[in-house]
Amino acid sequence: MRTVSEQDKSSALSVQTRRFVMKCGGSTLAALPDSFYGQLQQLQAEGTMPVIVHGGGPAISSMLDKLGIESEFIGGLRKTDEAVLDVVEMVLAGQINKQIVRRLNGIGAASIGLSGTDGGLIQARPVANAAEVGYVGDVTQVDAGLIEGVMALQYMPVIAPIGLDNNGQRYNINADTAAGAVAAYLGVEQLLVITDVPGIMKTEQGVKAVLPVVTTSEIEEMIANGEIYGGMIPKVRAAMQCMEGGVKEVVIADGAEPNVLRRIMAGEAIGTRIV
Numbered sequence: 001m002r003t004v005s006e007q008d009k010s011s012a013l014s015v016q017t018r019r020f021v022m023k024c025g026g027s028t029l030a031a032l033p034d035s036f037y038g039q040l041q042q043l044q045a046e047g048t049m050p051v052i053v054h055g056g057g058p059a060i061s062s063m064l065d066k067l068g069i070e071s072e073f074i075g076g077l078r079k080t081d082e083a084v085l086d087v088v089e090m091v092l093a094g095q096i097n098k099q100i101v102r103r104l105n106g107i108g109a110a111s112i113g114l115s116g117t118d119g120g121l122i123q124a125r126p127v128a129n130a131a132e133v134g135y136v137g138d139v140t141q142v143d144a145g146l147i148e149g150v151m152a153l154q155y156m157p158v159i160a161p162i163g164l165d166n167n168g169q170r171y172n173i174n175a176d177t178a179a180g181a182v183a184a185y186l187g188v189e190q191l192l193v194i195t196d197v198p199g200i201m202k203t204e205q206g207v208k209a210v211l212p213v214v215t216t217s218e219i220e221e222m223i224a225n226g227e228i229y230g231g232m233i234p235k236v237r238a239a240m241q242c243m244e245g246g247v248k249e250v251v252i253a254d255g256a257e258p259n260v261l262r263r264i265m266a267g268e269a270i271g272t273r274i275v
């Protein structure tokens with residue numbers, strides 16, 4: 001039987017202690033420059049393991065359009081029946097997941113794509129308003145051990161946000177929600193939400209600017225008064241939920257900012273930090 005050497009133990013420990021979850025939105029993915037993927041590759045090479053959870057909302061909408069399948073968003077969630085689910089799974093777990101993995105591996109990173117349904121990675125149940133939105137899920141459990149196993153093999157996990165319940169029913173999960181759950185179950189300190197805006201914006205005295213730091217009570221106020229709307233709502237809700245689950249900090253930032261990941265990790269005032 002193979003015994004665990006000191007070197008194995010210390011490399012397992014370094015993987016365990018130096019890691020973060022990054023969510024990348026569908027609005028950003030296609031536009032991200034090679035240098036962004038290069039940052040991920042470099043972090044991995046230095047022993048800091050990113051765990052990626054990705055979206056792909058715009059690509060799903062465009063495929064649904066091509067196929068002539070109607071879909072709508074209700075409160076930021078895509079109304080999902082079985083026909084829409086097929087397209088969601090095809091686009092997220094097939095097209096987008098594989099594109100990211102190919103791009104990472106193409107520049108020398110080692111990454112493996114997983115759907116949330118692989119190995120029962122993401123367990124889900126219907127959201128509270130399932131009668132309205134259909135097969136949309138909330139996460140009930142994430143198999144952190146599976147992600148740890150992939151990381152122990154030195155592969156960067158790239159996860160598509162689809163879940164399964166105990167009966168084998170698939171669910172479409174908002175990617176921000178899935179990323180928050182993955183971060184909480186993995187016990188990471190930081191969730192980075194990479195999107196197409198420089199952070200949470202607030203208008204004060206007629207000037208719109210990024211909030212460098214925002215508290216959860218300020219967020220509730222901004223949702224109530226409409227300053228946070230649309231796609232920003234699931235981000236901040238996921239942020240607040242994963243912070244309740246032990247994640248220390250969530251940073252929302254623009255993927256187009258040069259060297260954004262390393263700058264966030266260095267504590268630079270970039271994007272919005274939710275504390």
Ligand SMILES: Nc1ncnc2c1ncn2[C@@H]1O[C@H](COP(=O)(O)OP(=O)(O)O)[C@@H](O)[C@H]1O
Pocket residue numbers: 024025026027028055057194195196197199200201202227228229230231232233
């Ligand atoms: N207060 C806010 N500050 C910044 N962006 C906001 C705010 N409220 C709503 N938004 C919207 O949220 C969008 C980001 O969400 P979304 O388009 O779903 O991104 P992603 O595809 O990265 O998940 C922004 O493009 C912006 O239109």
Ligand SMILES: CC(=O)N[C@@H](CCC(=O)OP(=O)(O)O)C(=O)O
Pocket residue numbers: 024025026027054055056057058060076077078088136137161172173174175176231
């Ligand atoms: C339930 C629900 O709305 N799921 C999303 C999943 C993809 C996603 O969240 O992608 P972004 O991060 O690009 O928005 C959808 O069907 O669009």
